[in-house]
Amino acid sequence: MxxxxxxxxxxxxxxxxxxxxxxxxxxxxxxxxxxxxxxxxxxxxxxxxxxNLPPLEPSADFLDRLNEKLLAAHDADARAEHFRGPGVGSFLATAASVVVIGFLAAIVFDVARPARDLRLPPVVAIRPRIAPTASPSGLNSAFVASASMGLPVWPAAMMAEQAQEHFAAEELGR
Ligand SMILES: [Zn+2]
Known part of the structure; x- marks a missing residue:
């Protein structure tokens, strides 16, 4: 033991x-x-x-006085309950718990997040070669044509994309 x-x-x-x-x-x-x-x-x-203590003998009206005091205390408590909002203590406790929860959440999510100094390998970019059909200035002839007619170049690019979708739809029989 x-x-x-x-x-x-x-x-x-x-x-x-x-x-x-x-x-x-x-x-x-x-x-x-x-x-x-x-x-x-x-x-x-x-x-x-x-x-071995001598037995206590309450006075004759002890019970009546005790009940009176208990009732008065109960009434006072009831009145206090009625007018009391949350006490400063409970408010502070709630605020502190919110802060603690936020702190813990920050720690947890910080741990869960991957390392911030993640680095990707460098990418080598190559400038596309311009087609050799060119005018003396080196520009693509199609680009020069659309520019001279006042058409922006990007609608042609969009049409090219849509054409791909169109052909795909045709292939699938829709
Ligand atoms: Zn012991």
Whole structure:
């Protein structure tokens, strides 16, 4: 038996409601443990004093006065409850818990997020070669034509994209 078990069983030990086996274990521990032995002595002395105190005799009107005070206290509590909003203490506790939750969430999400200094390998860009059909200035002849007619170049690009979709639709039989 260790000291914790001794302390847990001690009230029953004092009340003499333990099984015989446990009583023997308790007495063995008392014989070897100075601290628990002192504890046992102090508890037994305290109980002895308590049991030898003269009995208290309340005055004749004690019950009436007690009930009066209890009712008054109950009324005061009821009035206080009626007018009271959340106290400063509960407000501060709520605010603190919100802050703590936010802090924990920040920590959790910061851990879950991948490293911020992620670097991608460098990409080599090559300038596309211009078709050799060119005018002396080196520009594509189609571009020059559309520019000279006042048409912007980008609708042609869009039409090219749409043409692909159109052909795909034709292929699928839609
Ligand atoms: Zn002990």
């Amino acid at each position: 260790n000291c914790r078990e001794f302390h847990n069983l001690h009230p029953a030990f004092l009340d003499q409601t333990l099984a015989v086996h446990d009583v023997v274990e308790m007495q063995l521990h008392l014989a070897v443990c100075v601290l628990c032995s002192r504890y046992d002595t102090a508890m037994r002395r305290g109980l002895l004093v308590l049991r």
